Amino acid sequence: MAGRVRVRAAVLDAMLAQARAERPRECCGLLAGAQGVISEILPASNQLKSETEYFIPPQELIAALRSIRERRLAHLGIYHSHPRSENIPSHRDIQEANYPSCVYFIISPHAAARAIRAFEIRNGEAREVEIEAVK
Numbered sequence: 001m002a003g004r005v006r007v008r009a010a011v012l013d014a015m016l017a018q019a020r021a022e023r024p025r026e027c028c029g030l031l032a033g034a035q036g037v038i039s040e041i042l043p044a045s046n047q048l049k050s051e052t053e054y055f056i057p058p059q060e061l062i063a064a065l066r067s068i069r070e071r072r073l074a075h076l077g078i079y080h081s082h083p084r085s086e087n088i089p090s091h092r093d094i095q096e097a098n099y100p101s102c103v104y105f106i107i108s109p110h111a112a113a114r115a116i117r118a119f120e121i122r123n124g125e126a127r128e129v130e131i132e133a134v135k
């Protein structure tokens with residue numbers, strides 16, 4: 001893993017808690033921060049109410065992006081869970097990754113180890129990055 005992403009520990013805990021609370025459905029949301037550290041989680045609802053895919057309602061997406069902008073933060077990540085499969089990007093996740101500057105986090109609500117993994121997805125290719133938890 002060449003890259004690395006820094007995330008506040010509280011954000012990692014909140015992602016995992018949401019993934020567990022919403023299983024067996026996929027959960028999703030946005031991540032924001034500053035100076036390369038993800039410090040804020042903006043949970044969203046999964047419009048598809050699906051166990052195998054997610055879609056953030058456009059109005060929620062717009063509101064979350066506006067909230068990030070108004071707080072002078074940067075949109076640094078997107079997360080969702082894989083309750084039914086390993087937490088690596090699906091074919092659809094790669095096809096629909098529209099934010100090349102974001103890190104994509106995938107949460108397994110069941111896994112004992114590596115329950116959260118992070119990937120850069122660019123030009124149809126996913127590359128895992130290391131997660132560094134910070135206070």
Ligand SMILES: [Zn+2]
Pocket residue numbers: 053080081082089090093106
């Ligand atoms: Zn997925």
